[in-house]
Amino acid sequence: MKEQFLQRMKEYLQEDYEAYVKTLEEDAYRGLRVNTTKISVEAFLQLSVCECKPSAICPETFYIPHQEKGLGNHPAHLAGLFYMQEPSASSAVEVLDVQEGDWVLDMCAAPGGKSTQIAAKLQHSGLLVSNEIEAKRAAVLMSNMERLGFSECMITNARPDELAKEMGGWFDKVLVDAPCSGEGMFKKHAKAMDDWSVEHVASCAMRQKLILESAYETLKEEGILVYSTCTYSMEENEEVVYEFLKHHDDMELLDCQVNFGRSGFSYRDLDVTKVRRIFPMDQGEGHFVAKMKKHGQAVMSRKKEVADTTLPMFAQAFLKSQLAKQPAHTLLLQDKLYLKQTPFLKLKKIHILRQGILAGEIMKNRIEPHQHFYSASLHQDKFLQTYDMCDEECHLFLQGHPLSVSGYKGYTALLWHQHPIGFAKGDGMVLKNKYPKGMRIR
Structure with a gap:
């Protein structure tokens, strides 16, 4: 630790300085925050992902043991049920x-x-x-x-x-x-x-x-x-x-x-x-x-909404085959299909990386789904065709393997403990893996 920094901290903290110095020898705090758009805190704790100690800072945030390893590859993490975050953050x-x-x-x-x-x-x-x-x-x-x-x-x-x-x-x-x-x-x-x-x-x-x-x-x-x-x-x-x-x-x-x-x-x-x-x-x-x-008056910039796209029949058919409730707003932009609950906005000079849910991309008059479509918490209880994997099947799926499951044809939302984690394409005999290659675990 740089001496000049420590001297400044001594001037700031005064009688609390020694207590601060002592913490420098201790492990940093670690924590996670439950994503309540996908799961309640109570239901998350019942999954027993790891030891969780409540934080006084945020009711959804918990301290976890410093020695806890591998949480990034846990199905609950990959399904978006929690975010790794030190509680004070x-x-x-x-x-x-x-x-x-x-x-x-x-x-x-x-x-x-x-x-x-x-x-x-x-x-x-x-x-x-x-x-x-x-x-x-x-x-x-x-x-x-x-x-x-x-x-x-x-x-x-x-x-x-x-x-x-x-x-x-x-x-x-x-x-x-x-x-x-x-x-x-x-x-x-x-x-x-x-x-x-x-x-x-x-x-x-x-x-x-x-x-x-x-x-x-x-x-x-x-x-x-x-x-x-x-x-x-x-x-x-x-x-x-x-x-x-x-x-x-x-x-x-x-x-x-x-x-x-x-x-x-x-x-x-x-x-x-x-x-x-x-x-x-x-x-x-x-x-x-x-x-x-x-308290002062604001100078308002104009908000410009983008008109919804009238989707081609094959795109409409895809959404109807997948979701029990259809999205409120749709946008086709550079052959990509986006979904939102509220109107899309247009900006002149701002680089927008993503607006709403990226549902998929047009390929030869069909929609090739995107992982975001299945990870979206808005959709998690609305998929028409789902398969709930056991832990062993989920591990194989996350590694990129197909699942020997019959009776499913077309795109299927794959679940872990009833929570969507990805998707596959069934041919009646096998669920072919569609989990993104860059996200697969070893």
């Missing part, structure tokens, strides 16, 4: 207090922990725009959103200022989980420690202030903005919030109104009792959260 979304029907922007969303938490709270209502500026990280974000099966989401790859121009005044809630120096991640990511310097902290703070300016533009009047980081430095936390409020007198700092963590570090006349900090001594790995409300 769920704090920002708990403070955001998302309600069904909200329009929400997650401005710095990769790898997707907070976006998947927001989407679960929306329960297929409203809109979530999950944005990531880096293309590779945006691909990871899309993969996680797809696995957990969300439908009313738009995944974008854009700069914050581009979002501000096209989505001005759109959102009830905006989350800025800002890129930071990662001081709270030192135990988990050695590179964050290697990259640390006072200059890096200052550079992060400058970037954070710019991102907040764009976030401000996307907020509705009376909208809520939550700013969070996974770092300890005052420059990236209290100072950023103070400077932002100083430049926007229509923004009010609100009390986070939660029962976890502790007050912030004293900084000028900022009321640090209203912000939350979480340290390893507070059963977390290091987070800062501030909640603000916009």
Whole structure:
């Protein structure tokens, strides 16, 4: 651990410094969060995936043993029933207090922990725009959103200022989980420690202030903005919030109104009792959260809906053969079929990676289904043809093997404990494996 960093922490924490230093020798906290769009917390615990200890931060989040291995390949994980997330990382979304029907922007969303938490709270209502500026990280974000099966989401790859121009005044809630120096991640990511310097902290703070300016533009009047980081430095936390409020007198700092963590570090006349900090001594790995409300009038950008596509007969036949309830909105774009509960939106200059559920692709006057169609939680109890696999069959399926099951013809949703995990194509004698090759386990 760098001496300059430790000296700063000693000045910040004072009498709590020794307790903090002691935590550096301990294992980092690990956890998971249950995806309640697919399964209730009670039903998940009955699956006995692993030992789960409740967290006071979020009712869907649990601590798991540090030595627990292989959860990424567990059928419950691959079916999107949970997301691996250290409990304190769920704090920002708990403070955001998302309600069904909200329009929400997650401005710095990769790898997707907070976006998947927001989407679960929306329960297929409203809109979530999950944005990531880096293309590779945006691909990871899309993969996680797809696995957990969300439908009313738009995944974008854009700069914050581009979002501000096209989505001005759109959102009830905006989350800025800002890129930071990662001081709270030192135990988990050695590179964050290697990259640390006072200059890096200052550079992060400058970037954070710019991102907040764009976030401000996307907020509705009376909208809520939550700013969070996974770092300890005052420059990236209290100072950023103070400077932002100083430049926007229509923004009010609100009390986070939660029962976890502790007050912030004293900084000028900022009321640090209203912000939350979480340290390893507070059963977390290091987070800062501030909640603000916009009272000023917003400059609204125009929202333009895309007209639904009249589907060709073969596409209609595919959907009718698969689903007991048909989607509310459909869109064909570059031979790909998308489904949504609410209307599709058109953006001029924003790179949209995914909007709604990718159901499949047109190939020679037929639909070749996509994994997202079967992972979508919106569909999980609506498939007309399903096969519930035993654990042994599920393991074979996830490895890419066909299943010797007769009596099924056409595309079939394959289930594990009644939860869709993928699909196969039956010929009456065998279920041919359609699980994506890049997702198969060894």
